[in-house]
Amino acid sequence: MPVQSSLLRWPAPAKLNLCLHITGRRPDGYHNIQTLFQLLNYGDYLVFHPTDDGLISLAQPMLDVADADNLVVRAARALQQATGCSKGATISVDKRIPMGGGLGGGSSNAATTLVALNYLWSTGLSLPHLAEVGLQLGADVPVFIMGQTAWAEGVGERLTPVQMPSHWYLVVTPNCHVSTAAIFSNKDLTRDTADITVAAFLEQGGQNDCQALVATLYPQVRQVIDWLNQFGAAQMTGTGASVYCAFASAEAAQAVLCILPKRWQGFVAQAVNASPLHNLLQKVDVTGA
Numbered sequence: 001m002p003v004q005s006s007l008l009r010w011p012a013p014a015k016l017n018l019c020l021h022i023t024g025r026r027p028d029g030y031h032n033i034q035t036l037f038q039l040l041n042y043g044d045y046l047v048f049h050p051t052d053d054g055l056i057s058l059a060q061p062m063l064d065v066a067d068a069d070n071l072v073v074r075a076a077r078a079l080q081q082a083t084g085c086s087k088g089a090t091i092s093v094d095k096r097i098p099m100g101g102g103l104g105g106g107s108s109n110a111a112t113t114l115v116a117l118n119y120l121w122s123t124g125l126s127l128p129h130l131a132e133v134g135l136q137l138g139a140d141v142p143v144f145i146m147g148q149t150a151w152a153e154g155v156g157e158r159l160t161p162v163q164m165p166s167h168w169y170l171v172v173t174p175n176c177h178v179s180t181a182a183i184f185s186n187k188d189l190t191r192d193t194a195d196i197t198v199a200a201f202l203e204q205g206g207q208n209d210c211q212a213l214v215a216t217l218y219p220q221v222r223q224v225i226d227w228l229n230q231f232g233a234a235q236m237t238g239t240g241a242s243v244y245c246a247f248a249s250a251e252a253a254q255a256v257l258c259i260l261p262k263r264w265q266g267f268v269a270q271a272v273n274a275s276p277l278h279n280l281l282q283k284v285d286v287t288g289a
């Protein structure tokens, strides 16, 4: 039996940057990057109650973010603007992704809002068109809209889907917040990494060009890297503060999570090639929920 769409929990998965190469600065202040966006089967969940009054509201405010600045609200308004739609929505967010952790939580929430409301409001935009709308909200939004683990170039919007192994990751977030804008504008950031091909990345791997700088500015990030390096090759995601390490099984990752120092938070997740959001979208498209 089809599930009523207002009861659906729409996933907003987290991502890891399996490398983050900064290859140059652009005239608009943004940076050209090369990164492997690895989607995870762990994330936030959003519930949408469509309305006819055109108002966009959150069922509960989010800690530290004014409603008008919330990427969920901004995404819903961007869709209204792009389509002229006069419908509204009340939106609940079950937040599980640490905020400001380099895990793309805000961007993923924005992407899920665009994809879900495009369906619930019947506004009919294609995924590439939604990705264009999403790019105005953040460089990480398009990959979540397209819904496939991908090699990314440009500011992160030029995407080439890549099939990656289903490793298990332990992701650890120290109790500090790293501003993406502050790291990208720091004079000591490495910005001249040479372009590589996706084939070269798949063969040799890559580094995170923000990691050395962030580890110097935030001793807690350095401590997490050193601690996780006991169990494998630890790497930071995005501009931090989260750090991850790959494991061959869920059990191996859980065993390390069990001994994680109490001052840090962590979760275990599996790498996925297709977004859980798109798995749901396929189901609702078939059942017409």
Ligand SMILES: C[C@](O)(CO)[C@H](O)COP(=O)(O)OP(=O)(O)OC[C@H]1O[C@@H](n2ccc(N)nc2=O)[C@H](O)[C@@H]1O
Pocket (backbone or CB within 6 Å): 017, 020, 029, 030, 031, 032, 033, 035, 102, 107, 137, 138, 139, 140, 141, 154, 155, 156, 180, 181, 184, 185, 238, 239
């Ligand atoms: C570093 C990554 O986390 C890698 O996944 C992302 O590229 C950041 O993506 P995001 O959080 O969606 O970033 P945005 O909200 O678009 O940008 C935040 C700030 O970071 C800087 N920024 C971001 C992305 C980029 N390619 N170059 C930049 O210089 C800009 O100063 C911008 O004002």
Ligand SMILES: Nc1ncnc2c1ncn2[C@@H]1O[C@H](COP(=O)(O)OP(=O)(O)OP(=O)(O)O)[C@@H](O)[C@H]1O
Pocket (backbone or CB within 6 Å): 062, 064, 065, 069, 070, 071, 072, 098, 099, 100, 101, 102, 103, 104, 105, 106, 107, 109, 110, 140, 180, 238, 239, 240
């Ligand atoms: N719905 C939202 N969820 C999380 N953060 C939000 C949201 N809306 C706005 N924000 C703001 O965006 C900032 C960055 O949040 P986010 O969790 O996306 O960081 P991030 O994981 O470091 O992102 P990225 O890896 O894309 O740089 C937060 O500190 C918060 O102020």
